[in-house]
Amino acid sequence: MPVVSVSMPESLLQELDQFIEDHGYSGRSEAVREGTRGLLGEFDDVEYEDQDIICIITTMFDHHSGAEATLSELRHANHDLVTSNVHSHAGSACLELFVVEGRVEEISSYVSRLRAIDGVQTVEYSVLTADHSVLA
The missing domain is CATH 3.30.70.1150 (ACT-like. Chain A, domain 2)
Incomplete structure (x- = not known):
């Protein structure tokens, strides 16, 4: 799987880490992949x-x-x-x-x-x- 580097403000990264902890994700990559799938699926409704x-x-x-x-x-x-x-x-x-x-x-x-x-x-x-x- 390719590695992608993402820049974001420290405050957003802290929110992401808290979200990961609160929702049981295995790590940042899993959460970012799910968010990406959701973004790509927007408006993709028959x-x-x-x-x-x-x-x-x-x-x-x-x-x-x-x-x-x-x-x-x-x-x-x-x-x-x-x-x-x-x-x-x-x-x-x-x-x-x-x-x-x-x-x-x-x-x-x-x-x-x-x-x-x-x-x-x-x-x-x-x-x-x-x-x-x-x-x-």
Whole structure:
């Protein structure tokens, strides 16, 4: 099995180690492999295949990180996908909430690009189907 080196802040590593201890993992590699499988499996659900979905995405970042400008650029580049956007504050962090509607592949790509922005600490989302007959 190939060996992969991963860099992360000390605080995140401490959280990972505590998680490993609390949940009985044999080590960091096992926990990282499981997390990777989960990340790769996101949006890989045949339930959403070939239909529009609505996704509510919340990002959290430090205001001083410069992430806000990049988030804004990404939002504008995807104006056809992003139907709503709200900026808010929670303690010392900034929250950016996006409501997006489109095909699962487009939304999955958008979430991945949000996660790749330097300074973005968390990206969480929930998915709803856009079956308008249910909403009527």
